[in-house]
Amino acid sequence: MRRRFNSHIRCTVCLCVFSLLAITLVAFGAAGAMYDKIDQAALDARSGKLEQAQAALKSLLADKSTAVMAGYELGLIHYEDGELDKAMPLFKTALSTAFPGSVSGRDEQALTALLNQEEDASRIRYELGLLCQSKGKQAEATKLFRDGLSIISSQGATYVGVKKCKSCHFKQWSSWRKTKMATTFEVLKPGVRAEEKTKLKFDPNKDYTKDPECLGCHTSGYGIPGGYVVAAEGDAEAQKQAADNEGVTCEGCHGPGSKSIVIQEDIKENKRPYTFAELRAVGFQHADVRSCTPCHNPSDPGKEPGYHFIYEDNRTEDQHENIELKYRKE
Ligand code: HEC
Ligand code: HEC
Ligand code: HEC
Ligand code: HEC
Incomplete structure (x- = not known):
C-alpha cells in the first residue's frame, strides 16, 4: 500500500x-x-x-x-x-x-x-x-x-571597449580602423573638417569633443554604462573608458558586448559550434540597418528633415572587411 x-x-x-x-x-x-x-x-x-x-x-x-x-x-x-x-x-x-x-x-x-x-x-x-x-x-x-x-x-550588457574585441578579431579590427567609422570622434576636434563645418554652420575653431549634442553619434555607448564618457582631467580610469569608446567602435554597431564575450570566449576556447541565437539571447546584435539608423537619421545636423538612410547604398566599405566565420552554425 x-x-x-x-x-x-x-x-x-x-x-x-x-x-x-x-x-x-x-x-x-x-x-x-x-x-x-x-x-x-x-x-x-x-x-x-x-x-x-x-x-x-x-x-x-x-x-x-x-x-x-x-x-x-x-x-x-x-x-x-x-x-x-x-x-x-x-x-x-x-x-x-x-x-x-x-x-x-x-x-x-x-x-x-x-x-x-x-x-x-x-x-x-x-x-x-x-x-x-x-x-x-x-x-x-x-x-x-x-x-x-x-x-x-541588450539584456543589461555594458560596453567593454574596442581593445577587447580587437584581441580576438584582429582582422576585422585592422580593416575597421581604416574606415571613417573609426575616426568619427576626430571630426569633432577644432580645425578638423573646417570647410565642411563652416558649410554646416558649425564654428570650425570650436572644440565639440565635450558637446553632448554631438557625442551620441560620434562616439559609442555615450550615456550607457561602460560607454563613452567625458573624462575629467586626472581621472585615468574615465580617460581609458573614453579612449576605448571613441568613434563608432565594434559595439557601436554590434551592441554592448560584456555578456556576449563570455560566450565568445567559450566558443574560442572549446572550438565549438554555436548559433547566433545564443549571442542574441544576451543582447548581441547582428549588424543590420538598425545598427546604423540610431545615428544615420534626420537628427544628424547635416541632414534635412525627412531624410532616410538607405542601408544597401551604405553597407559598403565603411564597416569592415567581412571574414567567414568558422564555428557559426545557421
Ligand atoms: C544624430 C546623429 C548625429 C549627431 C547628433 C551629430 N552628428 Fe555629425 N554626423 C553624423 C553622421 C551620420 C555623419 C555622416 C553623414 C554622412 O556622410 O552621411 C556626420 C558627419 C559630421 C561631420 C562631417 C561632415 C562632412 O561633410 O564631412 C561633421 C563635421 C559633424 N558631423 C559634426 C557634428 C557636430 C559638431 C555635432 C554636434 C553639434 C554633430 N555632428 C552631431 C551624425 C550625427
Ligand atoms: C559600422 C558598423 C560596424 C562596425 C563599427 C563594426 N561592424 Fe562588424 N559587422 C558589421 C556588418 C554590417 C557585418 C555583416 C553582417 C552581415 O552578415 O550582414 C559585420 C560582421 C561582423 C562579424 C562577422 C564576421 C564577418 O567578418 O563578417 C564579426 C566577427 C564582426 N563584424 C566583428 C567586428 C569587430 C571586431 C568590430 C570592431 C573592430 C566591428 N565588427 C565593427 C558592421 C559593423
Ligand atoms: C554611433 C553612430 C554611428 C553608427 C552606429 C553608424 N554610423 Fe556611419 N557614420 C557616423 C558618423 C558620425 C559618420 C561621419 C564620419 C566622417 O565624416 O568622418 C559616419 C559615416 C558613415 C559613412 C561615410 C559617409 C561618407 O559620406 O563618406 C558610411 C558609408 C556609413 N557611415 C555607413 C554606416 C553603416 C552602414 C552603419 C550601420 C551598419 C553605420 N554607418 C553606423 C556615425 C555612425
Ligand atoms: C575571447 C575572444 C573573443 C572576444 C574578446 C570577442 N569575440 Fe567575437 N567571436 C569570437 C569567436 C571565437 C567567434 C566565432 C567566430 C567563428 O565562428 O569563426 C566570435 C563571433 C563574433 C561575431 C559573429 C556573430 C555571428 O554569429 O554573426 C561578431 C559580430 C563578434 N564576434 C563581435 C565581437 C565584438 C563586437 C567583440 C567585442 C565586444 C567581440 N566579438 C569580442 C571570439 C571573441
Whole structure:
C-alpha cells in the first residue's frame, strides 16, 4: 500500500517535471518567435514597409511578454525620424510596463550619481527621465527613456571597449580602423573638417569633443554604462573608458558586448559550434540597418528633415572587411 502510494507520488512528480519542462520549452519557443516578429517588424519599418511594421508592433503591445520591446521599437521609429513628441509616450509606457508600481523617490542628484552604475541602470534612467519630464526637459527625458530601453533590449550588457574585441578579431579590427567609422570622434576636434563645418554652420575653431549634442553619434555607448564618457582631467580610469569608446567602435554597431564575450570566449576556447541565437539571447546584435539608423537619421545636423538612410547604398566599405566565420552554425 505504502509502496503504491510512493510510486504514485513519484509518477505525479515526474509528470509535473515533464509538464513544467514542456511548458517552459513552449514558452521559450513562443518568446523566441515573438522576438523574431519584433525584429522583422523593426527591419520592415526601415525598409519602406512602415505601416505594415507599425501594425505588427501595435498588435504585440497587447501581450505582456512583448509589450516592452514592441513599445521600444515603435518609439524608436518616431525617435529616429526626429518625432520626439510621438516617441516619448511610447517609451514611457514601455518603461512603466517594465517597472510597474511606484518609483523609488530618489532625487535628481542621487539618480545622476548612479548613471554609470550597471546595477539597475535602466530603472535609474526611467526615474531620472520622469523627473526631467516633470521639469519640462522633454528632449532629455526622451533620451533617458530610450537609453533605459536600449539597456533592457541588450539584456543589461555594458560596453567593454574596442581593445577587447580587437584581441580576438584582429582582422576585422585592422580593416575597421581604416574606415571613417573609426575616426568619427576626430571630426569633432577644432580645425578638423573646417570647410565642411563652416558649410554646416558649425564654428570650425570650436572644440565639440565635450558637446553632448554631438557625442551620441560620434562616439559609442555615450550615456550607457561602460560607454563613452567625458573624462575629467586626472581621472585615468574615465580617460581609458573614453579612449576605448571613441568613434563608432565594434559595439557601436554590434551592441554592448560584456555578456556576449563570455560566450565568445567559450566558443574560442572549446572550438565549438554555436548559433547566433545564443549571442542574441544576451543582447548581441547582428549588424543590420538598425545598427546604423540610431545615428544615420534626420537628427544628424547635416541632414534635412525627412531624410532616410538607405542601408544597401551604405553597407559598403565603411564597416569592415567581412571574414567567414568558422564555428557559426545557421
Ligand atoms: C544624430 C546623429 C548625429 C549627431 C547628433 C551629430 N552628428 Fe555629425 N554626423 C553624423 C553622421 C551620420 C555623419 C555622416 C553623414 C554622412 O556622410 O552621411 C556626420 C558627419 C559630421 C561631420 C562631417 C561632415 C562632412 O561633410 O564631412 C561633421 C563635421 C559633424 N558631423 C559634426 C557634428 C557636430 C559638431 C555635432 C554636434 C553639434 C554633430 N555632428 C552631431 C551624425 C550625427
Ligand atoms: C559600422 C558598423 C560596424 C562596425 C563599427 C563594426 N561592424 Fe562588424 N559587422 C558589421 C556588418 C554590417 C557585418 C555583416 C553582417 C552581415 O552578415 O550582414 C559585420 C560582421 C561582423 C562579424 C562577422 C564576421 C564577418 O567578418 O563578417 C564579426 C566577427 C564582426 N563584424 C566583428 C567586428 C569587430 C571586431 C568590430 C570592431 C573592430 C566591428 N565588427 C565593427 C558592421 C559593423
Ligand atoms: C554611433 C553612430 C554611428 C553608427 C552606429 C553608424 N554610423 Fe556611419 N557614420 C557616423 C558618423 C558620425 C559618420 C561621419 C564620419 C566622417 O565624416 O568622418 C559616419 C559615416 C558613415 C559613412 C561615410 C559617409 C561618407 O559620406 O563618406 C558610411 C558609408 C556609413 N557611415 C555607413 C554606416 C553603416 C552602414 C552603419 C550601420 C551598419 C553605420 N554607418 C553606423 C556615425 C555612425
Ligand atoms: C575571447 C575572444 C573573443 C572576444 C574578446 C570577442 N569575440 Fe567575437 N567571436 C569570437 C569567436 C571565437 C567567434 C566565432 C567566430 C567563428 O565562428 O569563426 C566570435 C563571433 C563574433 C561575431 C559573429 C556573430 C555571428 O554569429 O554573426 C561578431 C559580430 C563578434 N564576434 C563581435 C565581437 C565584438 C563586437 C567583440 C567585442 C565586444 C567581440 N566579438 C569580442 C571570439 C571573441
